[in-house]
Amino acid sequence: MRGLWLEDQKLSFRDDLANPVPKLGEALIKMRLAGICSTDLELWCGYYPYHDILGHEFVGEVVEAPGREDLAGKRVVGSISITCGGCEACLAGRKSHCINRKTLGIRNHAGAFADYLTLPTGNLYLVPDVVSDDEAVFTELLAAALEIQEQVHIQSGMRVLVVGAGRLGMLIAQSLALIGCDLKVVVRREAPALLLSSLGIKSIDVSEVQNSMADLVVEVTGSPQGFALSRKAVRPKGTLVLKSTFAGDVSLNLSSLVVDEISVIGSRCGPFAPALRLLAAKKINPLPLIESRFPLEKGVEALEHARHPGILKVLLFP
């Protein structure tokens, strides 16, 4: 089959890859649409050593699923952590932190930028008919946005600031807007400001960020500068959610966190079921985030394109 192969930080399109064979409890899935995420770009840059097919955002169709024949032909999305079920984290219900986990297209499990992929059937979620492929491909990213609300009780009276208006920031903003809180998104460019405005969400320029202006700040730039801006904006006894990974260490004044009693909350993958419910109910509109589409065989070009600043979602089709 065809796929985008990453090895020693070299990405290549290959058409000589072996078709994956589903084991009992797994499904073989034909990719219908896949999304390029910042993590894909970071893996390409060597953020984590990974040698296999890239990609973890997808919507696909089940070809076969030994032991679950009812799934054949169904349109699905899938959570990306393949867990052992037996470690302390799994037994405590924190499956996304399984110490033996493999991760689709990220760690020890071939990814979705290919004709076919496999996942355990327990990872799959049926896509409702009213959710298009273009919407469904955002399920994983929207789930990550929703994880914030799993971790922090956000009240409607709160002043909430989202720092960063990229792919994930846009979905975070839309999900937080549903709470009815006093929401603003910090942007650096006019394009995201216009897009946010069309979605009914307020934005402010970086220069308008003031000390202690927000009860809750979501940092989604992944840059030390974005972190510093976010730290400045959160008020004493407020909460700072970190939603992006950072390259390297960041120098931090821990005393100020103590004196101001700040809560810093790391946040990663989230729940698929509410993401699909919100997409089905048309409460979240990911479609304006689609910037371009490339066929799988132009995947390297697609990832090159997605690397440019300000580019939103780039999709791959078979």
Place this chain on the structure above:
Amino acid sequence: MRGLWLEDQKLSFRDDLANPVPKLGEALIKMRLAGICSTDLELWCGYYPYHDILGHEFVGEVVEAPGREDLAGKRVVGSISITCGGCEACLAGRKSHCINRKTLGIRNHAGAFADYLTLPTGNLYLVPDVVSDDEAVFTELLAAALEIQEQVHIQSGMRVLVVGAGRLGMLIAQSLALIGCDLKVVVRREAPALLLSSLGIKSIDVSEVQNSMADLVVEVTGSPQGFALSRKAVRPKGTLVLKSTFAGDVSLNLSSLVVDEISVIGSRCGPFAPALRLLAAKKINPLPLIESRFPLEKGVEALEHARHPGILKVLLFP
């Protein structure tokens, strides 16, 4: 009157200080017993520029309180933040984060290492008869320990690790032991291990700290090494409470906080009322923490003594 005066990082005993005069709404308090805290030692080292009488842990007797004559002769302790009542933080009920706050013996308000001090009557708490001066002088420190439970919901099934067994660490350990959680305290010396054992609390050596061994870790060393040990010990999706101030910045891998979804919670002053209730009920025993007592005129010597590693609570009497 007499008092310990700090100016340009020089501490001196003086007997020529003017008696403070209480304004309407304030109480004049005669100090009965005062405690030396790490913050006093840090102020002396220049951690924050402060030029006045040092000291914020005290139990005293109200001499007079204009407008609240009923308080005269009463034994009291007092919360240390003198707040404006009108700023955003005060109006939102976060008084300890008042942006205009003065702090007893720390910022813009003369402290308790003196014959007399003043505080607003709203800051005062009557000390129950069953609570001795030796116990009451720990109220402020115990309140700081209890702040952890105001911020984090600690369940009895949790594995809790307290890193640091100094003055505050000992009270944090005692307060957390009351939850019935699986509690261990990390110690470096035999003396605190023996003291903890006498209080029925388990301790482990630094060398016994393992990766992800605790659901909740309380960092109370204030050192970068203590922070690194604490970060190592907290499990994915766990909570790390910072209870001490750190000198300088600490280099931190923020990505690991995101990937492991760690919550880092800064924690400072806490509630006096439950601290007094627990002291009155003899559920917390601070008395073994008293290491020595010095008369006020030997205060400089007392602070020199308190600086030595492993020294627990040093008290000053008039």
